[in-house]
Amino acid sequence: MADWDRLRQAIIGGDAKTAGAVAHEAIAAGEEALPLIQKYMVPAMDEVGRLYECEEYFVPELLLSARAMKAALDPLRPLLAASGAKPAGKVVIGTVKGDLHDIGKNLVASLLEGGGFEVIDLGADVAPQKFIDAVETTGANIVALSALLTVTMPSIKTTIEALKAAGVRDRVKVMVGGAPVTQQFADQVGADAYSESATSAVTAARRLVAAG
Amino acid sequence: MNGKERIRAMVAGKAVDRLPLMPITMMFAADSIGAPYRRYATDHRVLAEAQLAVAGRYGFDYVSVISDPAREASDLGARIEWFDNQPPAIVESSALLADKSALRTLQLPDPAGSPRMQDRVSGVALLSAQAGDSRIVEGWVEGPCAMAADLRGVNTLMLDFYDDEAFVLDLFEFVVAMEIAFARAQVDAGATLIGIGDAAASLIGPRLYTKFVQPYETKLIAAIRGMGVMVRLHICGNTKKILAGMGQTGAEIVDLDFLATLAEGRAAMGDSQVLLGNIDPVRVLRDGTPESVTAAFEECHRQAGRRYIVGAGCEVTRGTPEENVMAMARFAGSRN
Known part of the structure; x- marks a missing residue:
């Protein structure tokens, strides 16, 4: 798997445009959805949660990151469904x-x-x-x-x-x-x-x- | 000293015979006279009766027309959901400014010709006539961040801070102009203090607060003080990171919610700021005992020091035991 850390950074930075673009790029490069989510996106939102918890991020920043997460997740959903991958719950x-x-x-x-x-x-x-x-x-x-x-x-x-x-x-x-x-x-x-x-x-x- | 003299003396830095007592009561007040909350929020005579009842019973030094955040939004045409016995709520999914361009055609309302705003003004007049000699009569307006959130939808406004700064500034200009006029109408009707509720401001961090909200709170407060009355600034929620800014707005009374301590407020705002608050209204005032309520206020007073007004961190909630409110009143009565 190539290094898609830009995806993690875009989500943490609340940059929906970049997050969506990188997700599309990764799909075009043949990456599978679940590893992308597990390796970059879940850790990104964990970090956003941590920043919120320690009051470096506030509600606007958290919502920006959530929007970026969605922008990346939307193109990945069909792949996820096709692979039969199960969500955490x-x-x-x-x-x-x-x-x-x-x-x-x-x-x-x-x-x-x-x-x-x-x-x-x-x-x-x-x-x-x-x-x-x-x-x-x-x-x-x-x-x-x-x-x-x-x-x-x-x-x-x-x-x-x-x-x-x-x-x-x-x-x-x-x-x-x-x-x-x-x-x-x-x-x-x-x-x-x-x-x-x-x-x-x-x-x-x-x-x-x-x-x- | 009567309540009016007591609050004014505290704000002026003079000696008081006991600590002023200014808890926010809305549903608690309505329940005390057996009025469904919808009537409290829509009929100023019911609100005034309830405010006078709780002020008399517990010795509050003021009466207030605060009821819900939807008065201005309602008169501007926002969709409101009404309930029989709880506050009306603004329906965010069909926010008035869901389309930003609607701001360009939104007209500033005249409080006198706007039913819900006028009802509040009438409440001020009635309370002023019945209690204005001995108690502070508090008018109420929404703060810039809260009012902007009421019109745009709070979720959307949070993103607007990053997506469209110019729109946020235009929106804040509009709401502050509206609230200055609304405050003016209440002062003309006899309000001797204006409370400003800016709950949504606790959702943003210090950078956005300093850049967007504090300047408009300051502008609103300066305009109201220019009318010759005092200002109380109340921001519900966790304000730890914006305390210093709140202390620079010019509000004579800063009313803290329980999530920031009065010690933090004192450290951030200096010795001369009058602080109000701030026990947890649910976990301590409602669910505690008279003894635990008294102990919590002892600690508040210790942290706040001399320039201190007794109250809960936010509204005294429905179902708070009478003996706990009495304990709060007794505490205020026993200290100066």
């Missing part, structure tokens, strides 16, 4: 019903995607049934629920109860997060993991997948 993510805030959820989705997960982003103000439908149609193994407001936190509980009632709760691990969400609340509602930050959400998702 499949995550259905959304902000719960009644809550329209999505920037925190978007950061988590971007870092999960950058971490090699397939992410099905249902957006904001998502009804419990939509989570259930998404789990059933995609075969996701993780459901990630976000709430920014104390008044919408009960929707996390409602969603988890709906997953139980629909008989899909045992098929998935549930992660919860958002500014007012605490470990105590996560325990109360029976979530499998709580994350205080976007970067720790990736660690938590990896841990959940490893635990099966």
Whole structure:
């Protein structure tokens, strides 16, 4: 495999144009998708997460890198699908019903995607049934629920109860997060993991997948 | 001293009989009179009744018309999602300025002819008539970064900082002109302090804050101070890296969220800055006990020093036990 470190650098630098161009160049050179992702793109987003964690990057820089990651990932997806490569895990993510805030959820989705997960982003103000439908149609193994407001936190509980009632709760691990969400609340509602930050959400998702 | 004298004395650097008490209450206030939040946010008479109720019950030194960030956006024509018993929210997926070119034709609203802005102005007038002699009446406007995010969509604005600087500057010019006019209407109605909420500013780092946001916050604050009233700057979220800039905006009161400590605020802004805050409104004020709330404020006061106003890091949340709010009030009452 040739050295495609320019791809890693473009993602870290938030340069979507270059990231997309390098990905196309690599495809034209006959590179396989999975090694490119594993060797350059996942480490790039890990580094972006680290820079965010230590407050060298902030939300704009993280979103720029996420956009660059997507620009590189889009042309690689068909190759990935054709090769039968499996993602690190499949995550259905959304902000719960009644809550329209999505920037925190978007950061988590971007870092999960950058971490090699397939992410099905249902957006904001998502009804419990939509989570259930998404789990059933995609075969996701993780459901990630976000709430920014104390008044919408009960929707996390409602969603988890709906997953139980629909008989899909045992098929998935549930992660919860958002500014007012605490470990105590996560325990109360029976979530499998709580994350205080976007970067720790990736660690938590990896841990959940490893635990099966 | 009454509340008005107390806050003014603290800002002027004079002695106070006890620490001023200025926690933000919105849903907590509405709940206290059994009003669904939609009524609180849409009917200034309900808001005023609730504000007077909590101020009277807990001895707050001020009353405020803060309710939600959607008033200006709503009057400009943004799509708003309404809920019966929680704050309205701006629908980002159909942001008013999703198409940047729409800014060129956007007209500055006249607060007097704009229903939700006028309702806030009426709230100021009512509170001023009923409590203005003894308490500070706080008007409220969105800060430049928050308002720009409300109109453009916060996710998109974050990328605009890198993709189109000229557009961001034009947008900030527009929103600051609008907020100066909105503040003016509230001051004319009797506001004796204007609060500025600029939550989205905590999402960006110091470089972008200094380049884009701080100059416009400073411009807005200078204009409001020129109207003869005080300014409180509140930025929700983690402001650790922009504290020094916040201290240079000219706001008499800097209200910190709990993610930056008051010690960090003091170190960054110097001894003369009045700091307000900043216990964790969920984990400490709502979920704690009167004893832990008191201990947390002891620590806040120790870190902030003399120029300090008691309050939570952000809104006192719905469901906060009354005895914990009483503990906050007792703490303020026991120190000077």
